[in-house]
Amino acid sequence: MGRPDPHQGDPPGLCPDTLPDGLLVADPDRRVVVFNRAAARLTGLVQADVLGRDFADVLPLYDADGRDWWKCLNPYGGLSTRSRHPERPLHLADGTELLVTASYTRAQDGGVTAFTVAFRDAMQRARQERNRADLVSTVAHELRSPLTSVKGFTATLLAKWHRFNDDQKRVMLETVNADADRVTRLITELLDVSRIEAGRLEMRRQVVDVIEEVRKVVKGRVVAGEPAARFEVEVLGELPEMWLDPDKVDQILGNLVENAVRHGAGTVTIVVEPDSRKQGAVVSVRDEGEGIPPESVPRVFRQFWRGHGQPRGGTGLGLYIVKGLVEAHGGAITVRRAPSGGAEFRFSLPAGAPDFA
Numbered sequence: 001m002g003r004p005d006p007h008q009g010d011p012p013g014l015c016p017d018t019l020p021d022g023l024l025v026a027d028p029d030r031r032v033v034v035f036n037r038a039a040a041r042l043t044g045l046v047q048a049d050v051l052g053r054d055f056a057d058v059l060p061l062y063d064a065d066g067r068d069w070w071k072c073l074n075p076y077g078g079l080s081t082r083s084r085h086p087e088r089p090l091h092l093a094d095g096t097e098l099l100v101t102a103s104y105t106r107a108q109d110g111g112v113t114a115f116t117v118a119f120r121d122a123m124q125r126a127r128q129e130r131n132r133a134d135l136v137s138t139v140a141h142e143l144r145s146p147l148t149s150v151k152g153f154t155a156t157l158l159a160k161w162h163r164f165n166d167d168q169k170r171v172m173l174e175t176v177n178a179d180a181d182r183v184t185r186l187i188t189e190l191l192d193v194s195r196i197e198a199g200r201l202e203m204r205r206q207v208v209d210v211i212e213e214v215r216k217v218v219k220g221r222v223v224a225g226e227p228a229a230r231f232e233v234e235v236l237g238e239l240p241e242m243w244l245d246p247d248k249v250d251q252i253l254g255n256l257v258e259n260a261v262r263h264g265a266g267t268v269t270i271v272v273e274p275d276s277r278k279q280g281a282v283v284s285v286r287d288e289g290e291g292i293p294p295e296s297v298p299r300v301f302r303q304f305w306r307g308h309g310q311p312r313g314g315t316g317l318g319l320y321i322v323k324g325l326v327e328a329h330g331g332a333i334t335v336r337r338a339p340s341g342g343a344e345f346r347f348s349l350p351a352g353a354p355d356f357a
Contacts, residue, residue: 022098024117026055030076042098042121057291059117061090061100075102082109089122097122142186146179174183189317193303197326203249203328205352208244212233214270217253226261236273237339239281243352248325255318256285258346264289264342280350281333292335301333 016023022039024034032055042045043059050058061069069090084103091097098119103115153172157164164172178255195201211233218231253270260268264287271284292300301323303316322345326333331349 002289010098020120022117022119024059024119026114026115028111030054030056030115032058039119042096042119043092053250055115055117059119060095061098062092064088073102075104075115076112080106082118090119109250111181139186139190143183146182146186148244149179150176150183164185173190177234181197189321192324193317194319196321196328201324201328203245203248205243205245208242208249210242210244210249210283210349211272213246213249214253214272214283217250217257218270221257221261229269230266231257232267234269234271236271239272239274240279240351242281242349244329244349248328249349252322252325252347253283253285255322256347259318259345260285260287260289260343263287266340269340275348275350277319280348282346282348284344284346286344288340289342291337291341291343297335304307 016034016036017038019036019038022042023036024032024039025034025035031052032050035045035047035050035058037047039045045058047356056070057204063069063072073085081107085101087099087101089293090100100117100119102115102117104112105116107113153176157169157172161169172314192201214233218233221231222228257268257270266288269284269286271286273282274280274284300321303320323340326347326349329349329352331347333345333347335343335345
């Protein structure tokens with residue numbers, strides 16, 4: 001008898017190997033007929049070696065008390081009315097924890113025609129839950145300070161309006177306005193993270209002059225009080241027509257320049273050049289600070305990353321959002337040591353097209 005087809009019994013249009021979770025399907029005789037790539041990765045088994053074997057031998061599972069789960073469950077000999085089992089944590093023989101759910105396909109007489117087991121890495125889910133909890137905690141902490149300030153100043157003005165002169169009122173209202181802007185930025189960051197994680201970033205492409213966008217961001221920093229001599233813009237060639245989302249390009253450049261100003265030192269240099277490998281543009285933002293230690297480079301674009309010795313202010317989401325915005329355009333971003341010794345953030349953007357989304 002030949003080996004079973006690894007995709008025998010798949011629903012039309014569904015390829016189990018594309019699923020992110022492990023999937024095992026057993027036939028009426030308990031033999032494994034589907035064992036996808038995620039299942040092989042989570043268990044360390046080879047797909048071809050498990051097909052045709054008894055499912056309980058392929059995927060032995062134990063509860064927290066060390067009991068064989070399949071003997072307790074008795075999937076093929078239990079109640080004929082059972083249709084599924086809700087997700088629960090179980091363990092492989094080596095102690096690896098999985099989150100497992102199971103469902104039955106039954107004939108009219110109640111017999112099992114297919115037994116389906118889906119499972120995922122419990123550690124990965126725990127990390128995701130910790131990340132969500134960290135995000136909520138961080139944003140709540142960052143929101144508390146400006147909201148406390150807004151509440152304090154507005155309450156003071158309402159209660160003692162006539163005791164303050166115009167200059168005092170202006171200072172207090174300017175502080176309230178700045179704190180309101182800070183809250184708006186925090187909420188915008190939170191929404192950006194949500195859209196990036198869900199893959200729901202909307203791109204509104206139009207022709208964008210990248211060089212002009214760079215100069216606009218630098219001009220904004222100068223107007224805000226930074227000395228013009230601190231910035232240098234270098235253009236190393238003519239760019240093709242670039243179809244990009246202008247708001248997101250401003251956000252990318254603004255975040256990277258602000259990062260260089262806040263955490264770098266010396267001159268901030270922005271280099272714009274055509275992409276020599278494919279049609280598009282490459283932008284590098286360099287500073288002359290201490291740079292990023294090599295051991296920290298893999299973590300730079302993760303949520304909540306802050307360099308060693310950096311102040312705790314901010315959510316630590318800026319570079320994560322920048323990476324998501326660059327990749328939404330079809331580009332890529334890296335960080336390395338700048339020629340002057342500081343950090344260099346280098347990102348590429350393809351030229352795109354009006355119908356590219």
